[in-house]
Amino acid sequence: MGLLGTKxxxxxxxxxxxxITCFNDTLFPETGQATVEVLERLGVEVxxxxxxxxxxxxxxxxxxxxxxxxxxxxxxxxFGGYEAVVAPSGSCVSMVRELYPMAADLAGxxxxxxxxxxxxxxxxELSEFLLRKxxxxxxxxxxxxxxxxxxxxxxxxxxRVGDAPLELxxxxxxxxxxxxxxxxxxxxxxxxxxxxxxxxxxxxxSDKIRRVLDTEAEVCTAGDNSxxxxxxxxxxxxxxxxxxxxLAQILASKAEEG
Amino acid sequence: METKKSDAFSPGPTPRFEESAKxxxxxxxxxxxxxxxxxxxxxxxxxxxxxxxxxxxxxxxxRALKERVVRHLDEYLLQLEESxxxxxxxxHWARDAEEANRIISRIVxxxxxxxxxxxxxxxxDETKLNEHLExxxxxxxxxxxxxLIIQLAGETSSHILVPAxxxxxxxxxxxxxxxxxxHNLSDRPSDLTDVARLYLREKFLKAKIGISxxxxxxxxxxxxxxxxxxGNGRMCTTLPPVLVTLMGIEKVIPxxxxxxxxxxxxxxxxxxxxxxxxxxxxxxxxxxxxxGPREFHLVLMDNGRTDVLxxxxxxxxxxxxxxxxxxxxxxxxxxxxxxxxxxxxPGPIGAILTPQLVGVGDPGPDSLPYASSLCGxxxxxxxxxxxxxxxxxxxxxxxxxxxxxxxxxxxxLDPENVAMQMVAKLFSDPQLYEGAQRLARAGQWPFARGGSxxxxxxxxxxWTAVRELKPIPQQTFREWWRNRRSV
Numbered sequence: 248m249g250l251l252g253t254k255x256x257x258x259x260x261x262x263x264x265x266x267i268t269c270f271n272d273t274l275f276p277e278t279g280q281a282t283v284e285v286l287e288r289l290g291v292e293v294x295x296x297x298x299x300x301x302x303x304x305x306x307x308x309x310x311x312x313x314x315x316x317x318x319x320x321x322x323x324x325x326f327g328g329y330e331a332v333v334a335p336s337g338s339c340v341s342m343v344r345e346l347y348p349m350a351a352d353l354a355g356x357x358x359x360x361x362x363x364x365x366x367x368x369x370x371x372e373l374s375e376f377l378l379r380k381x382x383x384x385x386x387x388x389x390x391x392x393x394x395x396x397x398x399x400x401x402x403x404x405x406x407r408v409g410d411a412p413l414e415l416x417x418x419x420x421x422x423x424x425x426x427x428x429x430x431x432x433x434x435x436x437x438x439x440x441x442x443x444x445x446x447x448x449x450x451x452x453s454d455k456i457r458r459v460l461d462t463e464a465e466v467c468t469a470g471d472n473s474x475x476x477x478x479x480x481x482x483x484x485x486x487x488x489x490x491x492x493x494l495a496q497i498l499a500s501k502a503e504e505g
Numbered sequence: 506m507e508t509k510k511s512d513a514f515s516p517g518p519t520p521r522f523e524e525s526a527k528x529x530x531x532x533x534x535x536x537x538x539x540x541x542x543x544x545x546x547x548x549x550x551x552x553x554x555x556x557x558x559x560x561x562x563x564x565x566x567x568r569a570l571k572e573r574v575v576r577h578l579d580e581y582l583l584q585l586e587e588s589x590x591x592x593x594x595x596x597h598w599a600r601d602a603e604e605a606n607r608i609i610s611r612i613v614x615x616x617x618x619x620x621x622x623x624x625x626x627x628x629x630d631e632t633k634l635n636e637h638l639e640x641x642x643x644x645x646x647x648x649x650x651x652x653l654i655i656q657l658a659g660e661t662s663s664h665i666l667v668p669a670x671x672x673x674x675x676x677x678x679x680x681x682x683x684x685x686x687x688h689n690l691s692d693r694p695s696d697l698t699d700v701a702r703l704y705l706r707e708k709f710l711k712a713k714i715g716i717s718x719x720x721x722x723x724x725x726x727x728x729x730x731x732x733x734x735x736g737n738g739r740m741c742t743t744l745p746p747v748l749v750t751l752m753g754i755e756k757v758i759p760x761x762x763x764x765x766x767x768x769x770x771x772x773x774x775x776x777x778x779x780x781x782x783x784x785x786x787x788x789x790x791x792x793x794x795x796x797g798p799r800e801f802h803l804v805l806m807d808n809g810r811t812d813v814l815x816x817x818x819x820x821x822x823x824x825x826x827x828x829x830x831x832x833x834x835x836x837x838x839x840x841x842x843x844x845x846x847x848x849x850x851p852g853p854i855g856a857i858l859t860p861q862l863v864g865v866g867d868p869g870p871d872s873l874p875y876a877s878s879l880c881g882x883x884x885x886x887x888x889x890x891x892x893x894x895x896x897x898x899x900x901x902x903x904x905x906x907x908x909x910x911x912x913x914x915x916x917x918l919d920p921e922n923v924a925m926q927m928v929a930k931l932f933s934d935p936q937l938y939e940g941a942q943r944l945a946r947a948g949q950w951p952f953a954r955g956g957s958x959x960x961x962x963x964x965x966x967x968w969t970a971v972r973e974l975k976p977i978p979q980q981t982f983r984e985w986w987r988n989r990r991s992v
Contacts, residue, residue, distance in 0.1 A: 269932070272982040273942050274975060279982035295986050301932040306925060308879060310901030314929040321933070349818070349895065353902070404881035433836045437878025444876060445967025446527050450536075450840040451878070452971065480972030483957060 261381070262292040264326055266334040266343075266370065269301040275472045281499035282335045282373055285386055288499075289377070296325050303350070304342035309439045312353055319350045323362045331380070332370040335495045337402025337470045340372045345405050372402055373495055374411040374470055384418050389502040391421035395464040396494075397455070397478065399471040400433050412470055412494050419497060425462045429454075436477035452481045460487060470494045512661065513848040513859045514602065514631050519869025522876040525845040535671050535842055542670050543832070543839045549777035550830060550886070557773070566766045568890040571824035574757060575814060581724040581757045582805060588727030592789020594801035602632035605806045609634060609716065609749055610641045612802055616747055618643065618713040624731060624738040625649035626718025627827065628751045628806060630662060630849040631862075634716070645716070646708045648737040650701050657684040663843030663851060665829040666775050671842050705737065715745035715798070719752035720826070721767060722803070725760045728788045729803065732771060732781055739785050748787075748798035754805050755823040767826060770888035774828035809862035818899040822858045824889045829854075831883035831893060837876055846873060853883035857896040865900075865907045874900035920964065939983070946977045 263286065267279045286293050303318030322343065326332045334340050344367045351360035377383050396416060402408045416424055435441065435451025455478060459467050467482070469475050472493055479491030513519050529535055554560050574581060586596040599605035605628075613621060621638065623629065623645055635645045635656075647656040651669040655662055658680055662668035669677070674692040681687045687700045717738065721730040729750055731738045742748055758767070772781040791797035814820050832838045832852030843851030847869050848859040856873040863870050874897045883893040908916050916922065931941045952958045958974035960966070968974060 267982050269938070273945070273977055276978060276980055276982035276985050280985060283986075295983070297983060298935050300935055300938045303932070306929055308898055308901070309921075309925065310874075310898075310903075310905030311922075311925045311929070312902040313906070314925060318929070318932055346898065349899070400878070400880035400882075404885055431882075433878050433880035433882070435836070435878060437880070440875065440878045442964055442967045444523050444526065444837075445970060446523065446530050447837055447841055447876070448878070448967075449971045450530050451836050476975060477972065480968070480974060483973040484959075484971060 260292070261290070261331070262294060262329075263331045263333045263376075264329040265293050265295045266299060266302075266326065266332050266339070267295070268334055268336045268339040270339075271335060271472055274476070275493065278335050278472055278493040278495050281493070281495040282333070284499040285373075285377070285495060286333065289381060289383055289386065291381070294329070298325050302339050302342045304339055304346075305438055307342065307346060307350060312350065316350055316354045319347055319354070319363070320359065322347075323359065323366055326370070327362060327366055330369065331376070332366075333373055333376045334370070335373045335470070335493060336472065337372045337399050337406050337408060338473055340370050341401040341405035343367060343370045372406055372408055372470060374402075374415055375406065375408045377498075378411040378414055384414055386415065386418070386498045388419040388498045388500050389421050390419050390497045390500045391423075392466050393423040393425060393462075393464045394466045394468055394492075394497065395425050395427045395459060395462040396430070397427060397434065397459075397467055397469040397474065398430055399469050399474045402470050403431060408470070415494070415498060416468070419500075420502075422497070425464055427462055427467075428458050430458075434474050434478050436474050438473070441477060448477075449481075452477060456481050456485070456487070459489060464489060466490050466492050466497075468492050468494050468497055511847075513863050513867070513870045515633060518867055519847040521868050521872040522841075522845055522847070523872060525847055526841040526876070529842045529845050530840060532842075534673070536840065538671055538673050539839055539842050542667065543834075546777060547830075547833045547886075550774065550833065553773040553777040553779065554886075557769070563766060563769055564888055564890050567770050567826075567888055568824065570758065570763055570766060571826075571889050572821075574759065575755065575820055575823050578754065578757070578814065581759060582754055584724040585722055585727060585757050585803075586805075588724065589722075589729075589789060589801075589803050590727075592727045592801075593792065594727065594789045594803055597802060597804045599804055599806040599808070601808045602806070605632050605751055605804050605808070606634055606637040608802075608804050609751065610638055610643065612747070612749055613638065613643055613714055614641070616713055618747075620644045620646065620708070620712060621714045621716050622646050622648050622708050622712040622741050622745065623652075624715070624717045624733065624741040625652050625668070626716065626751060627662075627665065627849055628718050628753055629716065631753075631808065632751070632806070634751070646705075646712075648705050648708065648741055649733070650698065650735055650737070653701060653705070654680065657681075661844065662849065664832060665827050665850065665852070665854070666832075667829075671844070705740075709737075709740045709744050712741075712745045714747045714749065715741040716749045716751070717742055719750050719756050720771070721758050721764070722750075722752060722756055723759075723761050723763075724757050726788055728761065728786050730764070731785045732768075733783045733785075734776065734781055736783050739783050742785050742787060743797050746798055747800040747802075749802045749804065751804045751806060754807055754810050771826055771828055774826075774830040774886065774888040809864070812864065813858075813861045816861065816899075819857070819861050819896055821891045822854070822861055822896060824891050825854050825858065826889060827854075828888055830886040830888065834882040834886050835877075836880060836882065837878065841876075846876065848873070853877065853893045853897075854891070857891075857893055857900060860900055860904070865903050866911065871904045871907075874898075874904060939981075942977070942981050946979070949976055952976075 303315035306315035475491040953976040
């Protein structure tokens with residue numbers, strides 16, 4: 248066994264903290280439930296620290312960085328004690344892993360910088376945790392639908408999860424997985440970008456939607472509900488009849504539900 | 506059609522990115538021209554880069570070299586001055602654009618010239634040299650084909666490397682017929698270039714003064730280098746008896762051997778070529794040989810660069826070698842084009858360089874760090890590994906802090922600031938946060954219709970203009986977890 252847990256009586260005892268993210272907690276509870284379902288199915292013990300709120304990404308990336316620093320401190324206090332932290336969001340994980348050091352520098356707090364450096368490598372996006380840490384390719388899911396996958400920018404270029412989500416999807420039974428052209432191009436969400444630069448964001452979205460529709464998929468999936476809310480919001484406005492579903496929910500689906 | 510107007514480097518306020526973007530986004534011809542051009546070049550670039558056995562190693566070497574330059578800039582610049590002087594050239598130091606322009610127009614006047622030929626130089630666009638010379642009664646002729654096109658059209662560049670990327674063949678044909686008096690012209694590229702060539706040859710042969718920019722200048726030898734495709738640069742730097750080069754101080758490189766790295770990185774990143782057609786090197790003056798200029802002036806310009814140098818995160822923007830790979834992959838640039846940035850430096854690099862060079866506090870440049878979804882495609886292709894998203898985020902922080910400190914009491918009441926402060930407060934305490942979740946769920950009823958939110962007020966209206974919004978469901982995740990545990 249790698250970094251996490253030890254082999255006891257033939258089973259792997261792994262305990263993780265679920266970092267749900269404020270966005271999923273409030274808007275997409277079903278993604279959190281699916282994440283718990285998948286992890287527990289694989290024998291992972293999931294803990295949910297109630298004190299968690301937000302990682303501070305929206306504030307930090309919009310420029311309200313001093314305002315984000317208390318949220319960075321809270322995050323480190325709440326999750327610092329865990330061996331591993333898992334979140335169903337590449338974007339929020341990349342905030343913790345890639346931008347917390349910058350926040351600690353800005354705070355001018357050497358101790359915080361150390362804590363952040365120690366915590367960062369222990370925080371995982373769901374698909375990379377499953378594939379790279381647990382070594383699981385097949386989570387035993389069944390999802391008989393035509394699905395296309397959008398690799399979100401932060402999971403792709405900041406976390407470098409690579410093909411991990413696709414590997415997991417390929418092993419889902421019943422799935423008809425279809426490639427998305429120009430898949431790696433941003434959907435135009437970008438957090439407050441979608442509001443501040445609403446017109447440019449919409450122009451990017453229209454191209455993404457055109458490519459999703461080209462696949463004739465029923466479902467567009469991704470590892471981030473923020474991007475999916477953006478793509479899904481556009482598809483819904485067009486009454487396109489294509490659903491957006493988080494990767495965790497596909498992985499949690501089983502035969503009797505399918 | 507876009508005509509010349511004030512940009513971030515001219516006096517007075519400039520429009521915000523989002524306002525200018527609105528205009529260009531609705532130009533279907535522009536969208537088509539840009540989409541076609543950027544998609545083609547980025548596909549070619551990917552091929553040119555993939556064939557390199559150790560591209561990542563090269564990028565790292567390029568980054569390290571540029572970082573060394575920036576760290577010891579003072580030493581390398583003095584060494585460059587010494588080397589250029591030794592080779593018979595004269596070095597001038599310009600604190601800002603105005604000083605650089607004054608130095609150059611003095612050299613032109615001393616020579617008694619009324620016309621100059623120029624090889625594409627963004628530094629002279631930054632200083633508005635052409636306008637300055639015009640006021641002094643001197644005509645500047647751009648000799649790069651694309652620069653000539655936009656000069657004839659009275660427009661500004663919209664791309665670092667392909668300044669007329671926003672124009673197609675048919676538009677150029679019309680322009681040449683109107684401005685250069687060409688008759689019965691087809692829109693075949695070879696016919697268009699023939700017309701331009703004839704026009705430019707005459708300028709080259711007549712000119713007493715050539716003005717160039719510089720891609721690199723070697724501290725060790727005093728050699729200046731221009732990398733180009735058309736040969737106009739070679740003409741400008743060799744035919745006129747007097748040559749003036751304007752370069753930003755960050756363009757110095759330590760040694761001749763450093764070209765090994767940069768000449769592998771630059772052409773592949775910019776034009777997707779293994780090697781560009783023309784690379785000109787010159788060291789001082791021609792001397793006895795008689796070939797090349799008898800007089801050479803190198804103008805080293807700061808114009809805000811030392812301010813950039815003082816910023817530990819922002820200074821990586823000075824590593825830029827102007828390849829424009831970041832523009833070609835940027836999903837924002839691809840749709841808005843370069844003019845929306847209102848800066849001679851458009852695209853992702855412009856969004857981090859411009860606000861730093863002109864300083865925070867002008868609404869136009871201040872809007873540039875926000876002209877990005879932070880998708881990171883630019884960082885992935887940058888040949889000298891400038892972490893553009895990191896600098897964008899850093900600059901957003903500077904913009905907000907500047908507003909908060911310098912904006913007076915009114916800035917506290919800015920709706921965005923009020924909202925951000927309030928939400929930060931809610932996130933600081935789980936009880937307040939849970940209360941806010943319940944409140945938002947209860948308060949959304951005026952907007953939620955049939956399981957969807959189709960219209961939102963105020964600043965959020967931009968979202969619902971083209972997207973539905975999912976209402977907040979009846980149960981948060983934490984409520985579900987709490988119930989599950991208590992069962």
